[in-house]
Amino acid sequence: MPNPLHNPMFKETGLWTPGHPVFERISQGFIIASMVVMSIGTMQSLPENVRHGLMMTDMVFGIGFAAEYAMRIYNARNRLQYIFSFWGIVDFIAIIPSLFIGGTDLKALRALRLLRLVRLLKLYRTSAALQRLRRALEKVRYEFVAFAILSALVFFVASVGIYAFENEAQPEVFSSIPASMWWAVATLTTVGYGDIYPITAVGRMFTGVxxxxxxxxVAVPTGLIASALQDEDIAETEEEDPEGSDPERL
Known part of the structure; x- marks a missing residue:
């Protein structure tokens, strides 16, 4: 079975080839560990020596990502094409936080630390499961568009309805349709924060509906994704064993 992670942009030269399971698992480990270090580093109560250690660790991750970037350039069939491709740009941006602003606390540079989040995009490239999910979502993209349109209509109707029923009783809470949209979001998603709620009988009946x-x-997108993933699993099984999936051979 062909390697699902291999990118034809790169040459297959062995263990350290981009797309090889070992190479990509190491990359995944670096990405996850760097996110853990970033999260711990935001704790204000950390001793100075621990904070310094985290800074140095983040620098090591930056060097690791730089080495990965260099290896991808080296193994690329067309190096310029990779450098200016989407993933080439993502790989380059992932290096910047640790190598150039690693441990600084200057407020002007703190926003640049958010560039570390770009590293999470790299998980998609190194995960066959996420790629399978992407293919499944592509199969139901038109259904999702229709669902999004329907959801927007329901959301607007809910906002208008609660405004009509509750504005007179609670003019400071449901002061306008846009102000009522927060209630619609919390109610339609079944979160129900409870910060604003209807007090009239008709408003409560409308809320129940x-x-x-x-x-x-909430259930519709879950069903769509589950069905698409099942179809994707069946397609992969048939690709791996086309003879076994032929009913005439049973």
Whole structure:
């Protein structure tokens, strides 16, 4: 079975080839560990020596990502094409935080630390499961568009409805349709924060209807994704064993 992680942009030269399972697992480990270090580094109560250690660790991750970037350039069939490709740019941006602003606390540079989040994009490239999910989502993209349009209509109707029923009783809470949209979001997603709620009988009845509709809205995308993933698994099984999936051979 061909390696699902291999990118034809790179040459297959062995263990350290981009796309090889060992290479990509190491890359995944670096990405996850760097996110853990970034998260711990935001704790204000850390001793100075621990903070310094985290800074040095982040620098090591930066060097590791730089080495990965260099190896991908070296193994690319067309190096300029890789450098200016989407993933080439992602790999380059992932290096910047540790190598240039690693441990600084200057407020002007803190926003640049968010560039570390770009490293999470690299997980997609190194995960066959995420690529399978992407293929499944592509199969139901039109259904998702239709679902998004329907959800937007329901969301607007819910906002208008609760405004009509509650504005007179709570003019400071449901002061306008845009102000009522927060209630619609919390209710349709079945979160129900409870910071704003209806007090009239008709408003509460309307809320009950919206809650039932919200349960359906939450379930629809889950069903679409589950069905698409099942179809993707069946397709992969047939690709691996085409003879076994032929009913005439059973």
């Amino acid at each position: 919206v809650l039932l509709v919200g349960l359906g809205l």
